[in-house]
Amino acid sequence: MFKPFKNLRALLDSKSLELRQAPKSAAYEINAVQTDHRSEHEIFEEAMADVKKLPRFNCLIQVPPPPPLPNTVNAAERETIVQLKNLVKYGTGFVVSLTPEYVEGLANGVPPTVARRLHRGDFSVQAHFDLHGLGVQDAHEAFDAFLNRCVAAGKRAVLIIHGRGLSSPSKPVLKSKVYQWLTTSPWHRWVIAFTSARLCDGGTGATYVLLRQKPLTKRLRKKMIR
DSSP: OOOTTTTHHHHHHHSOOOOOOOOHHHHHHHHHHHHOOOOHHHHHHHHTTTOOOOOGGGGSOOOOOOOOOOOOOOHHHHHHHHHHHHHHHHOTTOOGGGSTTOOEEEOTTOOHHHHHHHHHTOSOOOEEEEOTTOOHHHHHHHHHHHHHHHHHHTOOEEEEEOOOOTTSSSSOHHHHHHHHHHHHSGGGGTEEEEEEOOGGGTGGGEEEEEEOSSOOOHHHHHHHHO
């Protein structure tokens, strides 16, 4: 059998090898590695012993606020801005009678001042009825029943809430019907005047109606014309 290392022991014994001594620095490093059994955390703490912690507020970059814009707005523009803010926040300055949704009607011979007074709130509302959620037929029946009760009780100034009809595809349905019933139905003989309500009572989504004590007859109409 092939035995290549058979005579290796005899060869080593016949030749003496001189071993060189390792440098002291290398031996120190080897011994230091072999004898230092500290954990990595302990070694890190020793290395960071002289490091000082920075306060947290010093780690943030303080960005100075931008300089204020030059005051180029004049007094009139500032007043307009204040009015717009009050209009949006509180409704101050909003005039219902100046909007396209405002409605108004007067019987023959009634001066326009009556409508202005009615819209202004000079007549105390004695009864009100809400038509919201009703179809046209049900709303008409409720409208007739409400005015019948008001006339029977002697109430003069009433409020009918119909909504603005913003969800209607074309024109507001109930609002248009209330206008029609007040002007063309038999109730027009009982109506002195009607106007859109103030904001506090529903604005253009409601209507003030001023009723007569007795219906207007042809004879009474002739007297008024004379």
